[in-house]
Amino acid sequence: MTRVLVIEDDPAVRRGVSVGLRHRGHETVLVATGEEGLAELVASAPEVVLLDLMLPGMSGLETCRRIRAFSQVPIVILSARDDDVDVVVGLEAGADDYVVKPASAEVIEARMRAVLRRTGHAGPTGQPRGQYGDLLVDRIALRVLKHGEQVAMAPTELKLLLFLSAAPEQTFSRQQLLEQVWEHSFHGDYRLVDACVMRLRAKIEDDPRNPRYVQTVRGFGYRFGPL
Known part of the structure; x- marks a missing residue:
């Protein structure tokens, strides 16, 4: 089971992502703003963050930057547009991957598992x-x-x-x-x-x-x- 912090202001998307991931055996922590997300990152110690870019108050981009200032937790951006310039800026700010909304729980889980595997992957055979x-x-x-x-x-x-x-x-x-x-x-x-x-x-x-x-x-x- 993976603990997932979902930072998403749309209640329907937030609920849909949570239901889909919980059905697949994951634990979700749900917040609607970047400020709440930063607090929960410290309190809940999630293993991966799903981050919407279009957030009220503190933007998703700024939230990403602030997370990266003190944590290397994997971050997957949730974006409504795959050509959004904010996606590029988000990746440059430290996000590990992105998923275009709407996306199925299977797709989100696959991206989550991929970024989590990177933490312990030593690459091709080579000197230790x-x-x-x-x-x-x-x-x-x-x-x-x-x-x-x-x-x-x-x-x-x-x-x-x-x-x-x-x-x-x-x-x-x-x-x-x-x-x-x-x-x-x-x-x-x-x-x-x-x-x-x-x-x-x-x-x-x-x-x-x-x-x-x-x-x-x-x-x-x-x-x-x-x-």
Whole structure:
């Protein structure tokens, strides 16, 4: 059973998501505002957050930013439009995935399970610990250190780094990364990949505009190194 914090202001959507997830064996904590969501995040210690972007008062985007300021809990955005610019901004603010509303409980659960699996996924076979310049990637402890200091990472950021660094100099397309990291088997939305790369670079690169570790292969995708 997974404890899910649902931050959604529409009572019908909130109730529908809760009923569907409870029917599938999950526990739900329901709130209608970002302010309530932040309080429940501390009080209830959920394992995953479902976050609507269009909230009264504190926006979903600001709520996402505030959650990421102190927690790496997986966040899945609930969006009424798949082309909403707020989705991109939400991903850049630290969300791990998004679901377009209306969505079935099966779809929501699948996305939840995918982001939760990232927390304990060590990527492809590789050395348990890899030292790359001033960056240490520990695949056993699932942590990353830069200049000896631990870097706080959301599950998706960590899994992306583990996956890329396990095969230095190998280039992966955005579609390959969607399938391996986000576990999306369909021709997916590359915004997920690009936003996560941007967040990852901000955390591990000395100069994110001239990345040393996560490099762009123009017209194709990304690779780790060469260093």
